Amino acid sequence: MDTQDACDLRFGQVGIANVRIRRVDAAALCEELERRVRAAPQLFSRAAVVLDLSHLMDLPDDGTVDALLEAVRSAGMLPVGLAYGTSDVEALSRRMGLPLIAKFRAAYEPADGGSIAPPAAPAAPVAAEPPRRAEAVRSEPAPATTPGLGAQHFDGTVRSGQQIYARERDLVVTGTVANGAEVIADGSIHIYGHLRGRAMAGAQGDEKARIFISDFRAELVAIAGHYRVFEQIPKDLEGHSVQCWLDGEKLLIARL
Structure with a gap:
């Protein structure tokens, strides 16, 4: 038996x-x-x-x-x-x-190096808010806030299908975030390479979180559940250094 x-x-x-x-x-x-x-x-x-x-x-x-x-x-x-x-x-x-x-993106359990297994289905923010195309803005954004813990660092490429999560802190990625890859942080996100995948800051609802990207080619960016999906990157933003932040419920993107 x-x-x-x-x-x-x-x-x-x-x-x-x-x-x-x-x-x-x-x-x-x-x-x-x-x-x-x-x-x-x-x-x-x-x-x-x-x-x-x-x-x-x-x-x-x-x-x-x-x-x-x-x-x-x-x-x-x-x-x-x-x-x-x-x-x-x-x-x-x-x-x-x-x-x-009760929670749609509650605390993940990070594995070694902060990497966790991909979710059973692609994560997406609140689906009732229509995705808005990126637009350059002229107003000067306010300085980003920093969580109490030191930033979590990830060196190298975040590969397709891989997901990195920084709990209660900022996330710093020194390499590329590939298509189909996802980086998430409760605080802000800093990407010093290409962003070709998805970046979600303020995962626990911090509307003051920011996303800083050296080479903008994203599939999606989101802050505190407010997001933009990009079928085609606007020419004035593609390949440039940008930052993303919230103004009320509107996610703004501007070149640095």
């Missing part, structure tokens, strides 16, 4: 996108998400998403929520649960057999 356990059960963190519902319209939701998947399939196709109902005046009934979930699936994304909310949302999740998920 085989006495070996049938499985191992472990808890970890994965990248999950938050689809914030602003109006109850399954057809419009499907159309909007399909547009985003077409624009950036490497990020959003089959991405794990949480349905966030917190911005609705009234909680939809079970049938309506089921239609919204089906709209997400039809668009090419994979709903995995509901965003944590009220007791009514908890009751809804129980009736529908869905988990409640």
Whole structure:
């Protein structure tokens, strides 16, 4: 008789996108998400998403929520649960057999050198906010803030499929971030080579975080969940040194 356990059960963190519902319209939701998947399939196709109902005046009934979930699936994304909310949302999740998920990018468990395994699906920020194309701005940004801990350093290339996370601190990358690679920090991010992949600063919601890049060719940049996806880098920014910061809910990018 085989006495070996049938499985191992472990808890970890994965990248999950938050689809914030602003109006109850399954057809419009499907159309909007399909547009985003077409624009950036490497990020959003089959991405794990949480349905966030917190911005609705009234909680939809079970049938309506089921239609919204089906709209997400039809668009090419994979709903995995509901965003944590009220007791009514908890009751809804129980009736529908869905988990409640309180954090979308909680603390990762770094492996050696700060590198962690790639998430089960590409991470994406709040999907209800439309991605905005990069634009140069003339205003002088305020100085960046620095977390209490010293910056975490990564030397060399962050390879495609690799993910680096700096918990409660800035991240400094002295090499290139390749296409399909991802760098994340709770503080600011400094990249002294090419950024061809994705950079996400302020991962725990720090809206004062910044991203500094020596050679800008990014797939995506994000600060505190506000993001921009780039199908084509504007000519005035491509290959240049830039910095990214938030002005309210708008993510701004300017040449250094």
